[in-house]
Amino acid sequence: MKPLLNTLYVQAQGSYLRLDHETLKLEVERKLVGQVPLQHIGGMVVFGNVMVSPFLMHRFGDDGRSLVWMSQAGRFKCRLSGPVTGNVLLRKAQYTAQSEPTAAFHIARNIVAGKVKNSRTVVQRAAREAEDAADRVALEEASTFLAASLRAAGRARSLDEVRGVEGRAGRVYFEVFGRMVRMNRDAFVFNGRNRRPPRDRVNALLSFVYALVRGDCVAACEGVGLDPQFGYLHALRSGRPSLALDLMEELRPVIADRLVLSLINRQQLSGRDFEPRPGGSVNLTEPGRKTVLAAYQSRKQKETTHPVIGQSVPLGLVPHLQARLLARHLRGDSAAYLPFTPK
Amino acid sequence: MYILVTYDVNTETKAGRRRLRQVAVICKDFGQRVQFSVFECQVEPARYEEMKHRLTKTMNPDEDSLRIYRLPGQREQHIETYGVDRYVSFEEPLIF
Numbered sequence: 001m002k003p004l005l006n007t008l009y010v011q012a013q014g015s016y017l018r019l020d021h022e023t024l025k026l027e028v029e030r031k032l033v034g035q036v037p038l039q040h041i042g043g044m045v046v047f048g049n050v051m052v053s054p055f056l057m058h059r060f061g062d063d064g065r066s067l068v069w070m071s072q073a074g075r076f077k078c079r080l081s082g083p084v085t086g087n088v089l090l091r092k093a094q095y096t097a098q099s100e101p102t103a104a105f106h107i108a109r110n111i112v113a114g115k116v117k118n119s120r121t122v123v124q125r126a127a128r129e130a131e132d133a134a135d136r137v138a139l140e141e142a143s144t145f146l147a148a149s150l151r152a153a154g155r156a157r158s159l160d161e162v163r164g165v166e167g168r169a170g171r172v173y174f175e176v177f178g179r180m181v182r183m184n185r186d187a188f189v190f191n192g193r194n195r196r197p198p199r200d201r202v203n204a205l206l207s208f209v210y211a212l213v214r215g216d217c218v219a220a221c222e223g224v225g226l227d228p229q230f231g232y233l234h235a236l237r238s239g240r241p242s243l244a245l246d247l248m249e250e251l252r253p254v255i256a257d258r259l260v261l262s263l264i265n266r267q268q269l270s271g272r273d274f275e276p277r278p279g280g281s282v283n284l285t286e287p288g289r290k291t292v293l294a295a296y297q298s299r300k301q302k303e304t305t306h307p308v309i310g311q312s313v314p315l316g317l318v319p320h321l322q323a324r325l326l327a328r329h330l331r332g333d334s335a336a337y338l339p340f341t342p343k
Numbered sequence: 344m345y346i347l348v349t350y351d352v353n354t355e356t357k358a359g360r361r362r363l364r365q366v367a368v369i370c371k372d373f374g375q376r377v378q379f380s381v382f383e384c385q386v387e388p389a390r391y392e393e394m395k396h397r398l399t400k401t402m403n404p405d406e407d408s409l410r411i412y413r414l415p416g417q418r419e420q421h422i423e424t425y426g427v428d429r430y431v432s433f434e435e436p437l438i439f
Binding site for chain 1: 368369371372373374375385386387390431433434435436437438439
């Protein structure tokens with residue numbers, strides 16, 4: 001199996017990354033502050049004013065290592081993409097599935113079922129841990145609703161119905177999301193999901209982590225030779241990585257939401273790790289981002305048992321495995337796409 | 344696998360000093376310097392062969408010496424360090 005290589009995150013403003021033989025060197029104000037042999041790096045995410053030398057970019061493109069640029073606040077800006085390679089027959093199968101109404105619908109339905117099930121697992125766990133009776137009741141109600149949504153997804157007969165189920169389940173999930181915050185409640189108030197820009201701390205945190213997961217999902221699609229822009233649940237739109245977003249849906253609760261909640265509930269983050277910006281948006285501060293990145297990277301290294309392949313794998317490889325399972329289904333080697341639903 | 348690479352390069356001549364620099368550059372591609380002529384590397388078997396090949400090609404067998412120690416298993420179980428230690432684990436989150 002593909003080893004989970006480390007991801008290098010660079011957020012030191014004004015730093016310069018260059019290639020020296022097989023080693024990546026990081027300089028800040030012309031002083032060498034770090035060097036890592038390329039063999040240890042699977043990808044790199046850089047934030048804001050970070051310069052990357054052309055030859056380092058060439059090398060990343062040649063090797064198919066992922067390189068993603070984010071704004072300093074962590075909004076996805078662009079990524080490096082090497083030559084189009086991979087299996088053209090696989091991509092053809094990917095496009096063909098769209099024109100067969102049932103194929104796209106079945107994939108989308110399983111993705112939504114996976115997402116709802118994983119959301120429910122998060123809610124159930126929070127309900128067990130809730131100290132406040134009102135919270136517990138609300139969370140248990142949401143859990144019941146999500147169970148019903150799961151059945152509704154099974155009964156759905158069209159893509160639109162599936163999208164409707166997903167929308168309603170998502171709304172209920174985010175209605176109770178604030179109740180899963182147990183610590184620092186006055187700093188981490190959550191009244192529904194908002195973005196572009198996020199207007200409170202929890203939303204800022206969610207948006208930041210989602211951007212990271214999204215980058216990993218794009219890389220996962222490309223890694224197995226799928227076109228990240230051509231999805232099933234998400235409508236096609238120019239510039240949108242619909243397939244990566246599809247892949248991300250079932251992984252959000254497991255990889256991102258749980259991370260956000262534990263960062264708050266274990267008090268690894270406090271209100272001071274955020275700063276208000278003009279226009280009412282809220283951003284993570286630089287030390288805050290560092291805490292989140294470290295937690296995200298160690299979460300990716302955590303082993304989990306994959307229910308479909310029955311093996312223990314690091315969580316960070318799950319997007320790649322799911323992309324591979326989807327590719328198998330599209331090629332006709334498996335009857336259905338099975339989402340990742342850990343216990 | 345984890346390996347420890349140490350070397351002595353005869354630097355009496357200009358060519359020797361050049362070899363010293365080249366050997367260090369090769370070692371940096373595979374691992375990190377923990378003391379002046381001591382490198383710790385974590386490499387896959389294929390990369391290990393590549394490293395060995397490049398190092399033995401660069402050194403002068405009549406004047407220089409190269410030693411490679413293989414660590415059985417995880418490095419933490421086999422290395423004790425005292426004093427200054429600038430070792431960076433490339434498996435921990437890498438954030439600069």
